[in-house]
Amino acid sequence: MAKKSNKRPEQKSKPYGRKLPVATQRTALLRENKIVIAVTLIGILFVTWIPYRSTLDSGFTVWDDPDYVLYNTNIHSLDLKTVSYLFTHQSARNYHPLTMISLAIDYHLSKGNGGDVNLESDASIFHRVNLILHLLNVILVFAFIFLLTKRNILIAAITSLLFGIHPLHVESVAWITERKDVLYTFFFMLGLITYLRYLDSKRILHFLMVVLFFLMSLFSKPAAVIFPLILLLIDFYHQRMFTKRSIFEKIPLLVLSLIFGVITYVIQSRTSISAFSSISVIHRVLFVCYGFVMYIYKLVVPLNQSVYYPYPALNSSGYLPAIFYICPIIVFAITGLMVLSYKYTRVITFGIMFYFFSVILVLQVISIGSVIISERYTYMAYIGLFYIVAWYFDYFMRKKLGSLNFLKYVAAFILFLSLSTLEILTYQWNLVWKDPVSLWTYVIRQYPTAVSAYVNRGEAFEKKKNLEAAREDYERAVHFGPDNGNAWDGLGRIHGLLGEYDKSVKALTKSIEMNGTSAITYMNRGISYRFLKDYPKAIDDYTKALSLSRDDADRFNITRNLAFTLIQAEQYTKAIDYYNFLISLQPDNDDFYLNRGVCHHRLKHYPEAIGDFIRTIELNAKQAVAYFDLAIVYADQKDFSNARYYTEKAKSMGVDVDPAFLKSLAEKKDGK
Numbered sequence: 038m039a040k041k042s043n044k045r046p047e048q049k050s051k052p053y054g055r056k057l058p059v060a061t062q063r064t065a066l067l068r069e070n071k072i073v074i075a076v077t078l079i080g081i082l083f084v085t086w087i088p089y090r091s092t093l094d095s096g097f098t099v100w101d102d103p104d105y106v107l108y109n110t111n112i113h114s115l116d117l118k119t120v121s122y123l124f125t126h127q128s129a130r131n132y133h134p135l136t137m138i139s140l141a142i143d144y145h146l147s148k149g150n151g152g153d154v155n156l157e158s159d160a161s162i163f164h165r166v167n168l169i170l171h172l173l174n175v176i177l178v179f180a181f182i183f184l185l186t187k188r189n190i191l192i193a194a195i196t197s198l199l200f201g202i203h204p205l206h207v208e209s210v211a212w213i214t215e216r217k218d219v220l221y222t223f224f225f226m227l228g229l230i231t232y233l234r235y236l237d238s239k240r241i242l243h244f245l246m247v248v249l250f251f252l253m254s255l256f257s258k259p260a261a262v263i264f265p266l267i268l269l270l271i272d273f274y275h276q277r278m279f280t281k282r283s284i285f286e287k288i289p290l291l292v293l294s295l296i297f298g299v300i301t302y303v304i305q306s307r308t309s310i311s312a313f314s315s316i317s318v319i320h321r322v323l324f325v326c327y328g329f330v331m332y333i334y335k336l337v338v339p340l341n342q343s344v345y346y347p348y349p350a351l352n353s354s355g356y357l358p359a360i361f362y363i364c365p366i367i368v369f370a371i372t373g374l375m376v377l378s379y380k381y382t383r384v385i386t387f388g389i390m391f392y393f394f395s396v397i398l399v400l401q402v403i404s405i406g407s408v409i410i411s412e413r414y415t416y417m418a419y420i421g422l423f424y425i426v427a428w429y430f431d432y433f434m435r436k437k438l439g440s441l442n443f444l445k446y447v448a449a450f451i452l453f454l455s456l457s458t459l460e461i462l463t464y465q466w467n468l469v470w471k472d473p474v475s476l477w478t479y480v481i482r483q484y485p486t487a488v489s490a491y492v493n494r495g496e497a498f499e500k501k502k503n504l505e506a507a508r509e510d511y512e513r514a515v516h517f518g519p520d521n522g523n524a525w526d527g528l529g530r531i532h533g534l535l536g537e538y539d540k541s542v543k544a545l546t547k548s549i550e551m552n553g554t555s556a557i558t559y560m561n562r563g564i565s566y567r568f569l570k571d572y573p574k575a576i577d578d579y580t581k582a583l584s585l586s587r588d589d590a591d592r593f594n595i596t597r598n599l600a601f602t603l604i605q606a607e608q609y610t611k612a613i614d615y616y617n618f619l620i621s622l623q624p625d626n627d628d629f630y631l632n633r634g635v636c637h638h639r640l641k642h643y644p645e646a647i648g649d650f651i652r653t654i655e656l657n658a659k660q661a662v663a664y665f666d667l668a669i670v671y672a673d674q675k676d677f678s679n680a681r682y683y684t685e686k687a688k689s690m691g692v693d694v695d696p697a698f699l700k701s702l703a704e705k706k707d708g709k
Contacts, residue, residue: 070188070190073190074183074190077179077190077194078176078179081175081179081194081197081198081201082172082175082176082201084198084201084202084456084460085171085172085175085198085201085202086168086172087460087464088202088460088461088463088464088467089168089171089207089210089211089463089467091464091467091468091471092164092167092168092210092211092467092470092471093161093164093165093168094161094471095160095164095211095470095471095472096159096160096472096473097160097163097213097473098212098213098214098470098473098476098493098497099473099493099496099497099499099500100212100214100344100473100493101129101214102212102213102214104129104130104214105128105129105137105140105213105214105216106140106143106144106163106213108590109128109129109137109140109590110589110590110593111123111126111128111137111141111589111590112128112137112138112140112141112144113141113144114141114145115141115142115144115145119138119141120134120138123137123138123141127304129214130304130305131217131258131259131301131304131305132259132297132300132301132304133217133221133256133257133258133259134256135220135253135256135257136216136217136220136221136256136257136258139166139216139220140163140213140216143162143163143166146162147159147162147163160213163213163216164211164213166216167210167211167213167215167216167219168210170216170219170220170223171201171206171209171210171219172201173223174200174219174222174223174226175197175198175200175201176197177223177226177227177230178193178196178197178200178226178420179193179194179196179197180193180226180230181226181229181230181233181420182196182197182424182427184230184233184234185233185271185274185424186428189431191427191430191431191434192424192427192428192430192431193427194427195423195426195427195430195431195452196420196423196424196426196427198456199419199423199426199427199456199459200419200420200423202456202459202460202463203336203339203415203419203423203459203463204339204342204459204462204463204466205335205336205339205342205412205415205419206412206415206416206419206463207342207412207463207466207467207470208344208411208412208413208470209412209413209416211467211470212413212470215413217257217258218258218413218416218417219416220257220258221254221255221257221258221260221261222254222416222417223254223257224250224251224253224254224257224261225250225251225254225261225264225417227250228247228250228251228254228264229267229268229271231243231246231247231250232244232247232268232271233271235247236271236275236277244286247268247290248289248290248293251264251290251293252293255293255294255297259297259298259300259301260398260399260417261297262293262294262297262298262301262398263294263394263395263397263398264290264294265287265290265291265294266394267391267394267395268287268290269287270387270390270391270394273383273386273387274383274387276383316401320357321401322365323357323361323362323364323365324348324361324400324401324409325400325401326361326364326365326367326368327360327361327364327409327410328396328399328400328401328409328410329364329368329393329396329400330364330367330368331364331410332392332396332410332414332415332418332419333371333392333422335412335415336415336419336422339459339462340462341483342412342466343412343479343480343483343484344411344412344476344477344480345408345480345484345487345489345490346408346409346410346411347407347408347409347484347487347489348407348408348409349361349409371389375389375390384424384425384428384429385425387421387424388421388422388424388425388428389421389422389425390421391418391420391421391424392418392419392420392421392422395417395418395420395421396414396415396418399411399414407489430448430452433448434448434449472497473493473494473496473497473500474494474497474498474501477490477491477493477494477497478494481494486517487517488514488517488518488521488523488524489523491510491511491513491514491517491524492510492511492514492521492523492524492527494510495507495508495510495511495514495527495531496527498510499527499530499531499534504531504534504535507527507531508528508531508532508535510527511524511527511528511531512528514527514528515528520551521551522547522548522549522550522551522552522555522558523548523552525544525545525547525548525551526544526545526548526552526555526557526558526561528544529541529542529543529544529545529546529547529548529558529561529562529565530545530561532544532565533545533561533564533565533568536568538565538566538568538569539569541561541562541565542562542565542566542569545558545561545562545565546562549562554585555585556581556582556583556585556586556588556591556592556595557582557591559578559579559581559582559585560578560579560582560591560594560595560598562578563575563576563577563578563579563582563598563599563602564598566578567598567602567605570605572602572605572606573606575602575606576599576602576603576606576608579595579596579598579599579602580599582595583595583596583599593619593622596615596618596619597619599615600612600615600616600619600632601632603615604632604635604636607639609636609637609639609640610636610640612632612633612636613633613636613637613640616629616632616633616636617633620633625656626656627652627653627656627657627660627663628653630649630650630652630653630656631649631650631653631660631662631663631666633649634646634647634648634649634650634653634663634666635666637649638666638669638670638673641673643670643673643674646666646670647667647670647671650663650664650666650667650670651667654667659690661687661690661691661692662687662692664683664684664686664687664690664692665683665684665687665692665694667679667683668680668681668682668683668684668686668687671683681699681703684698684699685699
C-alpha cells in the first residue's frame, strides 16, 4: 500500500483586491477622462482670460463702433419691430441681423435705473459679451478637435489654447464691431461639432441641427458661407465615401451659401468692393499669395502687429517689394509639402485646406477695403494650422521620442515657453487696444504716412474734445492723401466745430468732389452753410443728403437739421411738414413740438401754436422757453392775463425777460 502523504496541497496565491469587471473599468476610465477634461478646460479658460481681462475696461473705438453701436438708433430699442427691421435691412454696410440683435441686447442691458445709456463712458457690457463668446469658442474648438481626433485630449488642449491666446485673435475679441467674428464662429463650431455627431449617428435630427447652426452663423456674419467646404473637408479627413447621400445633403447648405453670398456682394459692391479692373491680374495674384503666406508667417512670428496693413507702393520702376515675388514660390512649396504628406497622413492636407477655405474670401481675389491683410481674418482660419501643430507635437511625444524622457521634457519646455510668449504678446496687444488714440498712434509709428491712421486718430481726438490735436491729424491726413475724401471730410468737420465755417465749407466741398456719395458730408456742409446764414445752399445740401442716405438714423438727423434750417429761412409751412414727420417717429420729443409751435405762431395759427407749446411743457416741464413762447402767443391774442402768468413763470425759470414787456402786460391786464 502506498504511504499517505503528509504534504499539504499547494495553494494558489490570491490577488490583493478583487478584479473589477470590464464594464466597471470602462466607467471608471470614462469618469477619470471627464475629470481630466474638466480640469484641462478650466485651466485653458483661465489662461485665456488673463490677457483679455483688461478689455473689460476698454471703451469704443472710432473705427466702425459708432456705425454699429454709438449712433445706430436701429439697435437702441429691443422689440419685435427692431428684430423685424434688422432681419429685413442691411446694417453698417453688411447683413448680419443676429450680430446686430446681440448688440441691441447689450444696449438694453446697459441702461441704468433711469433708463439712460451712457455709452460714451461705459462699453463694459459689450466687451464682456465678446470675451464670453471667445471663451465659449475656446471650449467649442476643444470639443471639435477632441471629436475629430477620436478623443485625444492633448491635441484638443493645445489647439484650443493656441486659439485662445494667439495675439492675432485680439482684434476679433477686443473690437466691439467684431462681435460678428466671435458670434459667427460660435455657431459655426457648433455646426461642425454637430456634423461629427451626425456622421456617427446618421440621425436626421442631427443634420437638421447642422443646417440650423449654419443658418445662425450666416445671420451672424456672411463669412460663414465656406461652411459646406469645411464639411466636405471633414468627409475627406474621415475617409467618408463620396456617395449620392453625402453629396445630396450638402445641396441645401450650398444654396444657403449662394443666397447669402449674393446678398453680401450686392450690399458691399456699393461701398467696400473695388472694381476688379482697379488692380492688374498679375498684382492680384501676387496679393493673394502674399496674404496666404503672411497669415502663416504671423502665426509663427506675431510681431509688429497692426490694425492697418496698407497696400504696398510701387517703386520707381513699377515693381512691388521683393517679398511679393517670393510668396508665390512659398505657396508652391507649401502645396508640394501638402501633396507629399498625403501619402503618410491627411493631417497637413486637412489643416492647410481648413486654413485656405477660411481665408479664401479675404485674400483679395475680390478687393475689399483698403488693407491687404487684416488680423481678424485669422480667427477661424488658424484652427486648421493650430491643429497641425498640436497633432505633430502629440505625434513626436508618443511615437518619435518614445522613452527619451529628457527630450520629452525639452519639447514640453519649448511648448511652455512658446505659449508663455504668446500670452505676454496678447496681454500687451490688448493694452494697445484699450484706447483708440494709443491704437492709432501705434499704427502711425509703423506706417508714418498712413492716411487712414491719421483720420482715425483725428476722430479719436475729436471724441475726446481735443479739437486742436484732431485738426493737426486731419491736416496731416490731407497732406499725405490730398485725394482722400475722408481726410477732407474730417478736416471740414473739425473746422465747423471750431467755428471756422468758411474753411469748413471749402474742405467739405473737396471731400464731396472726391467722394460725392456721402450723405453725412452733405449734411455737415449744410450745417456750415446754415451758420453762414446761406440758407438756400444749406437746404439744398440737406435735400441732397436725404436723397443719398440709406440709413434711417442718418435720415432722421438730416431731417431734423433741415426742419430747423427751414424755420431760419422763414419757410414755416415746409418746416411744419418735416416736424410732423419727425413727431411721428419720436412722439415724445419736446423740442419738435416747441419748434413746430414756433412755425404755427409765425403763420398765426394760434390754437395750434398753443397746443404745441402746452404739449412741450407736458413732456418737459423744465423747457423754460416754451413758457415764454406761450406768453407771446397769448399776448398776440390779447389774453394778457395768461400772457403775464406764463411770462412770470418763464422769468422764474431763468429766461431773460425785458422788464418793459412785463410791465406793459400788467398795464394792459389792469386796463382791461
